[in-house]
Structure formats: structure tokens, C-alpha cells
Amino acid sequence: MKKYIRFIKKIIRIILPSEGLINYFWHLPIEWLYAVRYGFPGRKITVIGVAGTKGKTTTAYFIAQLLESIGKRVALYSTAAVKIAGKEELNTEKMTTPGRGFMQRLLLRAVRAQCEYAILEISSHGLKQFRLIGIPFPVVIFTNMMPDHLDYHKTDRDYTFSHQRMIGPKTKVVAINGEDAQLRKLRITGTHTIIFGKGDGCDMRINNVEGESGGTSFTLSYLSKTIPLYIRTLGIFNVYNATAALAALRGIGVDILELRENIKALIPAPGRMESIPNEYGYTVIVDYAHSPDSFDQVLKTMKPQTKGNLIAVTGACGDRDARVRPVMGKLLGQYCDYVVLTNDDPYTEDPEKIIQELHEGIRTVLTMKEEKSYWIIMDRRSAITKGLSLAKSGDIVMILGKGAEQWQVFKDKRIPWDDREVARELLNEKKSGTLQK
Numbered sequence: 001m002k003k004y005i006r007f008i009k010k011i012i013r014i015i016l017p018s019e020g021l022i023n024y025f026w027h028l029p030i031e032w033l034y035a036v037r038y039g040f041p042g043r044k045i046t047v048i049g050v051a052g053t054k055g056k057t058t059t060a061y062f063i064a065q066l067l068e069s070i071g072k073r074v075a076l077y078s079t080a081a082v083k084i085a086g087k088e089e090l091n092t093e094k095m096t097t098p099g100r101g102f103m104q105r106l107l108l109r110a111v112r113a114q115c116e117y118a119i120l121e122i123s124s125h126g127l128k129q130f131r132l133i134g135i136p137f138p139v140v141i142f143t144n145m146m147p148d149h150l151d152y153h154k155t156d157r158d159y160t161f162s163h164q165r166m167i168g169p170k171t172k173v174v175a176i177n178g179e180d181a182q183l184r185k186l187r188i189t190g191t192h193t194i195i196f197g198k199g200d201g202c203d204m205r206i207n208n209v210e211g212e213s214g215g216t217s218f219t220l221s222y223l224s225k226t227i228p229l230y231i232r233t234l235g236i237f238n239v240y241n242a243t244a245a246l247a248a249l250r251g252i253g254v255d256i257l258e259l260r261e262n263i264k265a266l267i268p269a270p271g272r273m274e275s276i277p278n279e280y281g282y283t284v285i286v287d288y289a290h291s292p293d294s295f296d297q298v299l300k301t302m303k304p305q306t307k308g309n310l311i312a313v314t315g316a317c318g319d320r321d322a323r324v325r326p327v328m329g330k331l332l333g334q335y336c337d338y339v340v341l342t343n344d345d346p347y348t349e350d351p352e353k354i355i356q357e358l359h360e361g362i363r364t365v366l367t368m369k370e371e372k373s374y375w376i377i378m379d380r381r382s383a384i385t386k387g388l389s390l391a392k393s394g395d396i397v398m399i400l401g402k403g404a405e406q407w408q409v410f411k412d413k414r415i416p417w418d419d420r421e422v423a424r425e426l427l428n429e430k431k432s433g434t435l436q437k
Helices: 002-015 021-038 056-069 102-112 124-128 156-166 236-253 261-264 291-307 321-334 349-363 380-390 419-432
Strands: 046-051 074-076 081-084 085-088 115-122 139-143 174-177 192-197 203-212 217-224 225-231 283-287 310-314 338-341 374-376 396-400 407-409 415-418
Touching: 002 338, 021 102, 046 056, 046 156, 046 236, 046 321, 056 074, 056 081, 056 261, 074 102, 081 102, 081 139, 081 396, 102 115, 124 156, 139 236, 174 236, 192 236, 203 236, 217 236, 225 236, 225 261, 283 291, 283 419, 291 310, 291 321, 291 396, 310 321, 310 380, 321 349, 338 349, 349 374, 349 396, 380 396, 380 419
Parallel strands: 046 115, 046 139, 074 115, 139 174, 174 192, 192 203, 283 396, 310 338, 310 396, 338 374
Antiparallel strands: 074 081, 081 085, 203 217, 217 225, 407 415
8 A cells, every 4th residue: 555655646746846836636535534533633632833943842842741730631642752641652753743644543542541631742744744734722832943854845944934833723722942043933813822931021931041960950930939959951042942831831721830840850852951860980871962962962961071082973864954964973072072973864865975064063173083083883783883883981972863763764664763772772781791892
């Protein structure tokens, strides 16, 4: 069946060469038929949509935890994890917003499981291709908006305004990052808007952010009250994610000033600043960072926490905007003491070409010398092995790019994969004395 669908789609691409026409004359009718087939389940549950360039997964995961902490029955679909009525599993789809009726089937399962809320992480591709047609979003969260996926959207404007489709007649509350200039371009009318951030004009104002060992403290001012809060993860970006999650709960009428202890109990999403325990005195963290901005945020956060060397093992995703790769390489060289460049998901691209584009950036940093402070090791398991072998007590090893993804994808194959499990296996091998350097 899939072969026939691909053949039909190829013919349609010949007839309708414009991506916009394909979306309207191919994706839209198919997704609408799925919505009809499954009885528009999104109308039978309160759907909270989380969109933006960065922070979607963690924000959605935090919202689900907070709702559960006050006794609500929830469903969650995010890039990292899927949960329905307390049963959680890793996302094996390797997509943020799958099509072909996937989201309708998921919501139908949630309704049948008597969930009150569904929290959906939303991608720009999913919106542009109508994968969420017929699903109303009473609460919409926009974490931030930076130029992304320009290999598909072509322009910043197209990327930004594709998110406008989330806001409809059923939307009651929209929460936005008040410091994001791109978000201010969206046309948000007829709904209550909650603005969060550090600026004076924010409804939910973040202040006094302090990184601590294993967590971050901050204060949140709202409705003329200020409360001290603490989250068990590092990074100001996670403070924004937690605040966005609180804005979502405020949007459904929850008194967020009573959630201080609930916030303290939050745990990061799988593969998002996830620490891998070991007994060697160094820290191993797996994170999904895979763009210049996320590299900058994560590495800038971890550099001051490093008593010894900061070590990164990472690559860059294939079939994406290649122009950002030298920038990513340069950031690695600026922040890290040691770097191991490796495969991420090449998809249809030449893995060697991807690595060389990262290499272009890293070698502009004069302190970085190949085979002394950075290495190119194409096999990802061998690269992680190298990163761990470099580590000593007080160091931090960052394994970046894939988070908790369950596959590594090449042009002609995909193989089961999980950076976290590979790191655990290699640490166990080190413990038993069998780790190959």
C-alpha cells in the first residue's frame, strides 16, 4: 500500500509542482477524510498545542506532569515520549507531528481512555500539511520563533505564519514568549493572551535566575505576587519552558501560585538534558541540541558548571539547511575543550560532506587542533566511546543531536539507536574493564 501511495504522490508532484498546491490538493483532503473517519476526536477532549522552534518537547512534557500532579487524566504526544492515561513510552515515529491520520487515532485513543486533556507538540510541517485539520486548540503555547526548516519553508515569514493555523474560533488562550520579535508578528485576536518572559510588559515575569548544582532557582511574578521556584534541571531555557507550562495551566483556570512543590518535582523529558549516572566523577548528559541556537544555549549553560573539561560528541542532521553547519562547528570549538565529530542522521546526504561542513567551522577556532582537541569518527558508537575515554573527574561529556531518538537514519537503512542506552552500555563496559578506547 505504501508503495502505491508513494507512486500516486510522485504523479501528483509532476502535475502539481508547487508545494502549496500539493498541500491543498493532496494533504488537506486526505487528513480531512481521516478526521471524518475517526469522528473528530479532538472535539471531545481539551487539546493544548505547544509550538515553536525550541523547547516544545520539554514544555509539553512539563504540562503533562503538572496536570497529572493535580489529578488530571492526560494524553501526551511529543518528539520524545507518548503517554496516554499514565502509560508512557518513547516516541519511535521519529516525527513530531506524523500524518496519515496519526494524530486523529492518537486523540481517539485518549478519548477512549477517558483523558481530560491532550498535550500535543506541534511542528510547522504538520501545520503546513494539514495533519491537524479538525483539531481545535483551546490553549496554544508558542515557546519562541527562530528561522528554522528553511529547506522546506524557504522564508522566515512562511515558517512563522504557518503557526497561525493553530489559532481558531475555539482558541481561548494563547501564551507567548514576550521577548520573541517573530511571535509579535502573529495575528492574535479574539483570545486572551498571556505573555511570559523577563521583560517589564510580561504577565508572568521571570527574575533572579540562578544555576545551582543539578537545578535552577528563579522567581515568578504574577498577579502582583512573586513566588520562588526551583526546577531540577539546568539552563535558563528550561526556566522559560517551565514558565510556558505554567501559562498553559493558567489558561485552563488552574491557580498556578499553588504549584510551587509541583514545579520542584518536574523531571526533564527523555533525552533532554538527561544525566547518565556513573561512578567516575564526571558528568554524562544526553541532549537533543542540533542547531546553532540550541548548541549555544546548552554549551553556554554547561561551561560554567564544568570543573574540568567540556567534551562534546555530536554531528549534524542531513537533509537540513547546510548553511548552519559551519556555525555549529565554530560554536563547538569556542565552548568545548574536546570535540568528537560523528554521524547524526545523514538521511539522503553524504555523511562525509556533513562532517566536512562542521569541520569548516571548528577549524576556524585556532585553539582547536585535529587529533589533539578534536577528532572525526564517523561511527557514532565509536565516537561516544572516544568521548568517554577522554573524560576525567570533574569533566562534562555532552552527547548531542539525537536525545532519546530510537533510530539512526541513513540513505539506505535505519538502525535501532538510543544515545542514552549506548552511553550506559559503554559505562558498564568501562566498569568491567572491557571498554575499547
